[in-house]
Amino acid sequence: MPARTHGRPRDSRTHAAILSATVALIVDAGYGALTIVGVAARAGVGKDAIYRRWSGKPELVYEAVFTSADADPIPDTGTLIGDVTILVERLVDEFAAPAAAVALPGLLADFADQPALRMRIREDLLAGVKARLVEVFDRAAARGELVADVPVELILDSLAGTVLFHVGLVGAPVTPELPRHLAAMVVTGIKTR
Amino acid sequence: MPARTHGRPRDSRTHAAILSATVALIVDAGYGALTIVGVAARAGVGKDAIYRRWSGKPELVYEAVFTSADADPIPDTGTLIGDVTILVERLVDEFAAPAAAVALPGLLADFADQPALRMRIREDLLAGVKARLVEVFDRAAARGELVADVPVELILDSLAGTVLFHVGLVGAPVTPELPRHLAAMVVTGIKTR
Known part of the structure; x- marks a missing residue:
């Protein structure tokens, strides 16, 4: 239980970091140039952390831009x-x-x-x-x-x-x-x- | 002058063949997979014949699908x-x-x-x-x-x-x-x- 309670805020910070890295990369370089690897690098997470949450680039971008x-x-x-x-x-x-x-x-x-x-x-x-x-x-x-x-x-x-x-x-x-x-x-x- | 007069119908047939090859390829394989080289092959023309008329794939497809x-x-x-x-x-x-x-x-x-x-x-x-x-x-x-x-x-x-x-x-x-x-x-x- 304590582990889970501690885990959530970090998980939600990771989630938010991925979404804001996605928005920043789109604005900088456009949708076509965006890659999951690039988002992971900018957010400071591994790409597995992204694939655990979204099945691909369109799903990730969709959630990042419409909020x-x-x-x-x-x-x-x-x-x-x-x-x-x-x-x-x-x-x-x-x-x-x-x-x-x-x-x-x-x-x-x-x-x-x-x-x-x-x-x-x-x-x-x-x-x-x-x-x-x-x-x-x-x-x-x-x-x-x-x-x-x-x-x-x-x-x-x-x-x-x-x-x-x-x-x-x-x-x-x-x-x-x-x-x-x-x-x-x-x-x-x-x-x- | 005679050369020009004779040239036009052939030119217009080439034009039509390129547009219909474009439409056929889009329906078969989608927009993403379409290439100028593929259209040229299907239309039986060289790719220069396409580039003389359209500056790129979007312009060609645009004319082919909206007529x-x-x-x-x-x-x-x-x-x-x-x-x-x-x-x-x-x-x-x-x-x-x-x-x-x-x-x-x-x-x-x-x-x-x-x-x-x-x-x-x-x-x-x-x-x-x-x-x-x-x-x-x-x-x-x-x-x-x-x-x-x-x-x-x-x-x-x-x-x-x-x-x-x-x-x-x-x-x-x-x-x-x-x-x-x-x-x-x-x-x-x-x-x-």
Whole structure:
């Protein structure tokens, strides 16, 4: 028991050291050049310490670059458009963060052949955003803002896809208005009669 | 002059043979395994014939997998939502075509470090879709369907990003309803009061 109790903090420091070495190497040299051996050297651990925790480079990088979303509180501005704007701002922050922006295209390419990994993009990267969207729509329904069922999966793919495409793939600049404009489009559509 | 006149059809046959060899190799073996030498062998040409036309593998693959959109007529169903649905169906067909779906993640990864190539995604792959969207919105405005200016670039990124994310990256199945649902979301938004 004492050994196990002592072991945990060291284990968690090792874990954190590996993740931060991974982020630093991605920012320095890009996703393509990153190797498990290189991460081990930078983190000051053996490569076995990495392989015990992650089955390969894509899994390691995935965890290193996408970390924050689940800790954020659910927005509650009083309007659907206000809440969705905040959720989009967080997606922009997540995808536009230096390590994520550098890693994403290569990471997605490595994920492409592996259906189980691709599923994780939706099921765990976006699960936090989805839970927040559902809550935000439930509140809007309770306020009487919504008149129909909301296609949550489609909205999630649209918000994530637009941000990913705009920021991560085309590399278009992120303007401060982007989250609000995107939220407005999804919530109210193009203004039609 | 006669030499030039005779030269063109042969040149255009060579061009087509290279593009179809590229598509066949992508479908057979994936983007990562494709080499210029392999394409040359399959097309029955020297590799110089390829390098005279394309500066590298991403440029060649890009042209080979994205070919059709500009030839399609502008939809004119009489309603904005009907027209946008058709444009989304074409994006789905384009991104879900076997060679495109296989090549996209790797192609985007190779494009990531090259701003000039990234720009082409928007400026030429999507230019045809954008011209069609503008025409479709102009007609909707003439019919009195629109009450405000339309953020065409944002809509384009949203439609392309959603389709790319849904089909190309997450690998979600394409349901027949997807184009209509996505068009409805963009045109009318989530149904709000």
